[in-house]
Amino acid sequence: QVQLVQSGAEVKKPGASVKISCKTSGYIFTRYYMHWVRQAPGQGLEWMGMINPSGGSTSYAQKFQGRVIMTRDTPTSTVYMDLSSLRSEDTAVYFCARAATMDYWGQGTLVAVSS
Amino acid sequence: NFMLTQPHSVSESPGKTVTISCTRSSGSIASNYVQWYQQRPGSAPTILIFEDNQRPSGVPDRFSGSIDSSSNSASLTISGLRTEDEADYYCQSHENTNYWVFGGGTKLTVL
Numbered sequence: 001q002v003q004l005v006q007s008g009a010e011v012k013k014p015g016a017s018v019k020i021s022c023k024t025s026g027y028i029f030t031r032y033y034m035h036w037v038r039q040a041p042g043q044g045l046e047w048m049g050m051i052n053p054s055g056g057s058t059s060y061a062q063k064f065q066g067r068v069i070m071t072r073d074t075p076t077s078t079v080y081m082d083l084s085s086l087r088s089e090d091t092a093v094y095f096c097a098r099a100a101t102m103d104y105w106g107q108g109t110l111v112a113v114s115s
Numbered sequence: 116n117f118m119l120t121q122p123h124s125v126s127e128s129p130g131k132t133v134t135i136s137c138t139r140s141s142g143s144i145a146s147n148y149v150q151w152y153q154q155r156p157g158s159a160p161t162i163l164i165f166e167d168n169q170r171p172s173g174v175p176d177r178f179s180g181s182i183d184s185s186s187n188s189a190s191l192t193i194s195g196l197r198t199e200d201e202a203d204y205y206c207q208s209h210e211n212t213n214y215w216v217f218g219g220g221t222k223l224t225v226l
Contacts, residue, residue: 035215045152045160045205047215059213095159101150102207103171105159 137206
């Protein structure tokens with residue numbers, strides 16, 4: 001069965017970076033794009049960007065250009081999302097979601113940014 | 116780039132039918148597929164409808180999706196409401212490879 005398992009919660013100080021992993025199983029890793037979506041406390045879903053695990057190409061939301069890097073490690077079927085220059089507004093739960101239809105989601109990773 | 120607008124909240128009684136709208140601000144709703152997700156508190160979203168009106172296996176046929184070009188909107192209809200349907204619902208679409216967008220979400224209360 002398809003599974004997306006994300007890394008654990010993080011607490012970071014303003015200005016720091018965070019790197020979240022999303023380890024996949026149960027399907028051919030290179031066949032489906034992976035999106036990253038975040039949700040601030042009490043707010044809606046916000047698309048951050050996506051990566052094509054086949055070649056590693058990426059597309060980022062304009063809001064995050066220059067601050068986000070998405071990568072993948074094909075041997076371990078894992079994608080990563082690195083967000084830098086963190087500020088308090090980046091406090092959110094971050095999700096990975098598979099494919100154009102976002103048919104499978106990771107469980108979410110809470111990132112708290114606080115001084 | 117376009118936006119997707121949903122009502123902030125809707126409510127209905129058990130056994131009834133409710134429809135949640137998702138209006139595209141510019142460009143045709145038919146230009147790009149719309150997906151719908153359900154999110155319960157503390158959980159990740161789950162897909163209910165993909166490609167405007169397709170239901171993944173395992174999603175009850177009480178959930179249906181449609182698009183209406185005249186109102187430039189998509190709709191999610193839930194029939195035979197159950198208390199377990201109480202959740203937040205999000206529509207989603209995209210325009211190109213670097214613009215994917217969600218509606219603001221609709222909180223469904225089943226009274």
